Amino acid sequence: MPADPLHCFVADYERLTATGAADAALHEWQRRDDFFTGFATAAALGTELDRIQVEADYSAGDALLHALLRIAGAGGSVSHIAALLVAARMVPAAGRIVGQLTSAARRSGRPVTVVDARATVAGCLWEQVRTFPLARRHRVAGNLAAEVLGHSLRVHDCHPRCTGRAVPVDPGDLTAPAVVERQASEQVVRLLSWAVTSHVLSRAQSDLLLARWATGDAPVPARVLSEQWGLPRRTVAHRCARAERALAAAVRDATAA
Numbered sequence: 001m002p003a004d005p006l007h008c009f010v011a012d013y014e015r016l017t018a019t020g021a022a023d024a025a026l027h028e029w030q031r032r033d034d035f036f037t038g039f040a041t042a043a044a045l046g047t048e049l050d051r052i053q054v055e056a057d058y059s060a061g062d063a064l065l066h067a068l069l070r071i072a073g074a075g076g077s078v079s080h081i082a083a084l085l086v087a088a089r090m091v092p093a094a095g096r097i098v099g100q101l102t103s104a105a106r107r108s109g110r111p112v113t114v115v116d117a118r119a120t121v122a123g124c125l126w127e128q129v130r131t132f133p134l135a136r137r138h139r140v141a142g143n144l145a146a147e148v149l150g151h152s153l154r155v156h157d158c159h160p161r162c163t164g165r166a167v168p169v170d171p172g173d174l175t176a177p178a179v180v181e182r183q184a185s186e187q188v189v190r191l192l193s194w195a196v197t198s199h200v201l202s203r204a205q206s207d208l209l210l211a212r213w214a215t216g217d218a219p220v221p222a223r224v225l226s227e228q229w230g231l232p233r234r235t236v237a238h239r240c241a242r243a244e245r246a247l248a249a250a251v252r253d254a255t256a257a
Helices: 005-018 021-032 034-038 042-055 058-072 077-089 091-107 114-130 140-155 179-197 203-212 222-229 233-256
Strands: none
Touching: 005 021, 005 042, 005 077, 005 091, 005 114, 021 034, 021 042, 021 077, 034 058, 042 058, 042 077, 058 077, 058 114, 058 140, 058 179, 077 091, 077 114, 091 114, 091 140, 114 140, 179 203, 179 233, 203 222, 203 233, 222 233
16 A cells, blocks of 8 residues: 555654754754754754644744745755655644545535545645745744645635635635735734734634635635534534634724723
């Protein structure tokens, strides 16, 4: 049986760490980018990524992922290793994208097998890691996942733009043709990033609102979100309403201040 392409990202980076190639690459990254001077070894960098995940340190996560993506897009063998590290860390999100892709394909009448979906998502993840738009410095992991989802949906012709069906995705995925619409999506992302950083919303609430307002002009129905999140429709509607009330109150308080 062929190796799972998503697991290969993890296995390949672990192999490079064990052979010392990741440490050698880190030394080259340090010469290219001062951001990495604080890490003595690749293992220390991995430990920091683990801490960021456990503590939900979003600002530190954005900074570190963005630095890795700068290297990943620069070219050369050391960029390949940086790309592998980012891809390996995105595997859990990629697994969720596989489910989103198969569900969207089924709804659009173009079913995709899990094996094909995993291959598609792995290929799209690698491409997006190597070409990530570095102007995006906030919600880096979320934007990267959104790009992978959007690209994967287009590969199988089941993107909402292709089918007219509502598929909840992040605003970063829906690159609107009009500048005003694109700016509005970016404003939503910045607003939710502020809300999470200010502890107005949890990360889960922020992700839910991103999915709800994915199209930028009208909310994605709770029915669609319930399929996406695997929750009862009433639960999704309640959580959205509670998060929106909390966000609105925080915005009013900040404006008044």
